[in-house]
Amino acid sequence: MPVEPETQRQGFWKRFSNSLEAGRQAYVADLKEVFGRPALDAAFWDDLEASLIAADVGVSTTERVVANLRQQAAGAHLRSPAQALSYLKTEFGGELASRPRTLNLEGSPAVLLVVGVNGSGKTTTIGKLAHLLRGEGRRPLLAAADTYRAAAINQLRLWGDRAQVDVVANQPGSDPGAVAFDAVQAARARGADTVIIDTAGRLHTRTDLMEELRKVRRVLQRLDQRSPQETLAVLDAHIGQNSAQQVKVFQEAIGLTGLAVTKMDGSAKAGVVLGIEAELAVPVKLVGIGEGLDDLNRFDPEQYLDALLRMEESR
Ligand SMILES: Nc1nc2c(ncn2[C@@H]2O[C@H](COP(=O)(O)OP(=O)(O)OP(=O)(O)O)[C@@H](O)[C@H]2O)c(=O)[nH]1
């Protein structure tokens, strides 16, 4: 059967885009090579800037830090690419350290509301987070407030089994606010100290979705003024800087206390953390690097920068 011209074009551009992505990854890997060079010449500055942009640090953040570095070099404070690397780490490190990123778990129970667009990794992050917190001696309980699809409820139940935590759920189509309410009451009755609430993420019903999230928040606040202790937006690292727009929508609608960046494994856009934090001033609190129980951790600026800048002492 002959291939439709339209399909053929799409196939080509898809492959084109994939090949750019592969090229990007190879290029970012060269950051180490750039810092290993002998001199701070024009090629060094060009390649440093291009590598940071390719890693999705963001154009304005990249331009700002590279301009600072060049100023240091002009003033002879900085003489080699190796020194540039430690300056850069100090500069980024200072910015990351200025934002509080400890998870607020003070409440009985502490309530964590997890939001984000479709497929960003909310449910998976919640399962992994329950496991992480349990490992720290806490007693989490999950709330299946993504009630749009039966599959969503079942997926959360599966994670509940894996992480060995209870899941409070209702029928598909039921009111998400009611599920959140039930979960907090159940946590109090059962002595669970943390409630993690899964929510729906479909952007095509955006207005409804935001209204629904506001409603869930109102229900929680009626139970406890300080709740939810955390409202976390989950972002897919592959989407990179473009997810800043998504974050803004959630930030404006319900307010955010932190971000969880998922799928950092195999993403060429690991620099996204720096650009998004600089632009939106919402701290990244969690990072996900896979689909296994242990593939989530609290964000650690030091380890992150070592990995991103490919520092020699990277652990
Ligand atoms: N490689 C990788 N895959 C991940 C990670 N986190 C989530 N995923 C995968 O991404 C897909 C979507 O994850 P979900 O947790 O279902 O995302 P969601 O935001 O709950 O999706 P909806 O409920 O449909 O809005 C699944 O196939 C997950 O296994 C991660 O850190 N790394």
Ligand SMILES: [Mg+2]
């Ligand atoms: Mg989900």
